Amino acid sequence: MNKIKIGLIGFGRMGGFYLEEMQKSNQWDIVYICDTNLKSRKKAAELSPQSVIVADEQVIFDDPEVQVVGLFALADTRKKQIEKAIASGKHIIAEKPASDTVANEWEIVAMTEKSPLLSTINLYLRNSWYHKSIKNFISTGEIGELAIIRICHLTPGLAPGEGHEYEGPSFHDCGMHYVDIARWYAGSEFKTVNAQAMRMWDYKDPWWLQCHGTFENGVVFDITQGHVYGQLAKNQTHNSYIDIIGTKGIARMTHDFKTAVVELHGITQTHRIEKPFGGKNMDVLCQQFADSVLSGERHPGLPTIRDAAIASEFAWYCLENAKSNDLPAIGNLQTLEEIRKHRRTLKNGYGLINQ
Numbered sequence: 001m002n003k004i005k006i007g008l009i010g011f012g013r014m015g016g017f018y019l020e021e022m023q024k025s026n027q028w029d030i031v032y033i034c035d036t037n038l039k040s041r042k043k044a045a046e047l048s049p050q051s052v053i054v055a056d057e058q059v060i061f062d063d064p065e066v067q068v069v070g071l072f073a074l075a076d077t078r079k080k081q082i083e084k085a086i087a088s089g090k091h092i093i094a095e096k097p098a099s100d101t102v103a104n105e106w107e108i109v110a111m112t113e114k115s116p117l118l119s120t121i122n123l124y125l126r127n128s129w130y131h132k133s134i135k136n137f138i139s140t141g142e143i144g145e146l147a148i149i150r151i152c153h154l155t156p157g158l159a160p161g162e163g164h165e166y167e168g169p170s171f172h173d174c175g176m177h178y179v180d181i182a183r184w185y186a187g188s189e190f191k192t193v194n195a196q197a198m199r200m201w202d203y204k205d206p207w208w209l210q211c212h213g214t215f216e217n218g219v220v221f222d223i224t225q226g227h228v229y230g231q232l233a234k235n236q237t238h239n240s241y242i243d244i245i246g247t248k249g250i251a252r253m254t255h256d257f258k259t260a261v262v263e264l265h266g267i268t269q270t271h272r273i274e275k276p277f278g279g280k281n282m283d284v285l286c287q288q289f290a291d292s293v294l295s296g297e298r299h300p301g302l303p304t305i306r307d308a309a310i311a312s313e314f315a316w317y318c319l320e321n322a323k324s325n326d327l328p329a330i331g332n333l334q335t336l337e338e339i340r341k342h343r344r345t346l347k348n349g350y351g352l353i354n355q
């Protein structure tokens, strides 16, 4: 079978995950790995000895043999890279958010939608088995009419100042996934929202935000997201769930990052499904993308850059909205410094960069 030639740009935490998944499948030939950081390039050379390791992304764009680029550096670099990918005729797998400003993101939507090249972005929840099984269950009518979508994702993850500065505060960097999945379930566009946030540890930006609102079709939602969940606790934990309420039944899911449990309570059927969590589901994304490149037909499951731009814009809007509703600060920067120091020495924690 002909393998697809790809160049990966950005070999940090996510780049490493992509490499691992692509190496497991037999669909990819990882021709290049690019990172501006020497330590990351050394790691790439160890993990993928057959790849050419470069510091300058231009080498990848200039090689006519490369069919796909994987854009896994930070949000400030992606717009330029997407422009170069389109100019050099390469398909695109991008990390989210598509860029560091909403205006750039909509420019990227326009240019990728105009191009015949394939592009996708890693809205990973859309590729998870648990959300797919809940959505399928809803579509059978077992919970009656979909009415209320409740989502919570609280972890002792990435603290302010640890990285991802271009990705924005926690509700944008991570929260845009939950914004996106709420819209995916509702099958409708956002109509109204009210947001309340907390500037934990007196940091300049909120690191916890809760919002609720409506979709155009009348479905209501609430989302609670924060990386403020006990970073200094002796034993760390998290709280992550979705709770879907219909006019007749309910469907919900919770996970511990290892196992996810889906509970479906419909009018004629009750199911409890327990399966491995599945991480970031890059195996699904990469396979759907490879199949699309090989067949020339876009897999319908591939998230679009437009989906990501909508989620990103809405997450930024929620952060703005929260500023207009009393935005308190609790704690102090000294505690935040303790958290950063503690997390630097952690080997096994939540969302650790440079593991």
Ligand SMILES: NC(=O)c1ccc[n+]([C@@H]2O[C@H](COP(=O)([O-])OP(=O)(O)OC[C@H]3O[C@@H](n4cnc5c(N)ncnc54)[C@H](O)[C@@H]3O)[C@@H](O)[C@H]2O)c1
Binding pocket: 009, 010, 011, 012, 013, 014, 015, 034, 035, 036, 037, 040, 057, 072, 073, 074, 075, 077, 095, 096, 097, 122, 123, 124, 163, 164, 167, 173, 280, 353, 354
């Ligand atoms: N989809 C998801 O669930 C998910 C989860 C985490 C992160 N992300 C996204 O993935 C992206 C990367 O996140 P990460 O956690 O891997 O960050 P990271 O800091 O671990 O890695 C980023 C890497 O990019 C490199 N880099 C920076 N600029 C570069 C350039 N111009 N050319 C080449 N390399 C460059 C850095 O040296 C670093 O090694 C972010 O935009 C983030 O929002 C997505």
